[in-house]
Amino acid sequence: MRLLPIIFAMMSVAPAIGQQPALEQGQAAAEAFVSGALPELWDDMSASMQEVFGGLAGLEQFQIGVTTSFGEELEVLSENVAPSGALSVYTRVSRWSLSETPLIIQLAIAPEGEIDGFLVQPEPQLAESEYLDYETKAELSLPFKGEWFVVWGGRTLEANYHAANREQRFAMDALIMRDGKTHAGEASVLENYYCWDEPILSPGKGTLVAVVSDLPDNPIGETDAANPAGNHVVIDLGNSEFAFLGHMREGSISLEVGDEVTTGQELGRCGNSGNTSEPHLHLHLQTTTDLTDGEGLPAFFVNYTADGKPVERGEPQAGQFVSGAFDRP
Structure with missing residues (x-):
């Protein structure tokens, strides 16, 4: 029930930027992570994201954990950029050598190009449900003011x-x-x-x-x-x-x-x-x-x-x- 289903978390939300710059920035950041060019990736992270990792060493440990669990990236299956409210979110789906399931790398990019969110996880699947056509019986109001x-x-x-x-x-x-x-x-x-x-x-x-x-x-x-x-x-x-x-x-x-x-x-x-x-x-x-x-x-x-x-x-x-x-x- 986190804001992002990730090994660490999105910290802030920023106005969306144009799709092409976000795509290029997302590609560059994902490549840096996959290739191990972590100082370059670290420099592109917002202060709040750096706070989450606690230092470049924390990012290095995270990358080691991903490659230990999933191997090396073999093939990029898809890439896209989509707005998520006020965010521009780059998503990359790829095959990895030690995983039967494709992995998702997802980055939230702020207008100034800083990375404000970062996800790495196996590609999820929609849960089956018998209630897709269900109509809520209770009369519900939004549970907050404003x-x-x-x-x-x-x-x-x-x-x-x-x-x-x-x-x-x-x-x-x-x-x-x-x-x-x-x-x-x-x-x-x-x-x-x-x-x-x-x-x-x-x-x-x-x-x-x-x-x-x-x-x-x-x-x-x-x-x-x-x-x-x-x-x-x-x-x-x-x-x-x-x-x-x-x-x-x-x-x-x-x-x-x-x-x-x-x-x-x-x-x-x-x-x-x-x-x-x-x-x-x-x-x-x-x-x-x-x-x-x-x-x-x-x-x-x-x-x-x-x-x-x-x-x-x-x-x-x-x-x-x-x-x-x-x-x-």
């Missing part, structure tokens, strides 16, 4: 890495972005993220069936894979629809299992707990209360706006700025 940005959302892997996971097949990750960035000031300071400590609201009426509230918020650059949802609640919406809302701030959830909640009621505050690269909200519906055992369900929200246009009922998509019925005070 305008948020959908980082991951939709039904394709390009728009939503969660779609490779059966339980989170239709999940959404959202945060606040202003002027192409998710934070002000130093990226290492949690309080600098715009969505940090923002109220997370109940998307519908129901009963709490799971609550975790005592996990620490991760420093930027660290994740808690052992507790993927972090501080979270699970709401029984009825009709075997269970809503998971994750990554909330330590100690911000005062509710308990068995409590009844109403639409728009505050559940907790946005944080950085669990398997997350930076503060954001994760939300998905599934058929059970067990995060690792269930079927993901589409989450249709009502009466919201997407990129300034009214939506009577729909699924927020990656790259959209969305706002719901709860205005900021």
